[in-house]
Amino acid sequence: MAQPPDFRVSDDDRERAAAEIREHYARGRLDADELSDRLGRAYGARTADELRSLRADLPKLPPSPTARRAELAVRRAELSRELVQQTGGALVPFLVCTGLWLASGASGGFWPAWVALIALIPLVRNGWRLYGPSPELERVERELRRNSRHRRRRGVASSRPKDQ
Numbered sequence: 001m002a003q004p005p006d007f008r009v010s011d012d013d014r015e016r017a018a019a020e021i022r023e024h025y026a027r028g029r030l031d032a033d034e035l036s037d038r039l040g041r042a043y044g045a046r047t048a049d050e051l052r053s054l055r056a057d058l059p060k061l062p063p064s065p066t067a068r069r070a071e072l073a074v075r076r077a078e079l080s081r082e083l084v085q086q087t088g089g090a091l092v093p094f095l096v097c098t099g100l101w102l103a104s105g106a107s108g109g110f111w112p113a114w115v116a117l118i119a120l121i122p123l124v125r126n127g128w129r130l131y132g133p134s135p136e137l138e139r140v141e142r143e144l145r146r147n148s149r150h151r152r153r154r155g156v157a158s159s160r161p162k163d164q
Contacts, residue, residue: 007048017051018042024058075137076130082144083126090119 018039025035038054045051063071097112126143129136 009045009048009051013048013051014042014045017045017054020055020058020061023061024055029058072135072137076135079130079137079140079144080127083123083130083140086144086147087119087123090122091116094119 021030021035021038021042024030025032030038042051042054045054094112094116097115101110101112122143126140129140
């Protein structure tokens, strides 16, 4: 969420801006005089607009390793939640089959376990892709989106009245 130009900044905001300016100096984008001038203005800034103007002519820095790890954790949590939701939906046929197996006297082997594989195989595969040694978050995200679109289309198609 963007802050209004006259939004008052905190000491932490000033310190983050100063750290960014120092990083640009370290990368050779500013000379010593510019560094000194911008740091003085950063520590004296009162509004978000003043801090923004100090960095306006500088490119955005890539995220730090800590920021990347935090972003990865947030993204993994979102994808995990969605994966569990989709798996829960896929367990409905398993529960129906288990009910049928119980209603028929629960004789023989537990054949509904084969139906459970429909839900478990994608769960394990995508879980490995999310938390394995080489995370493939984009691939998991694409697959979840594709499955979601497929379910929506099926739902729309089945809710349409059939011509007689």
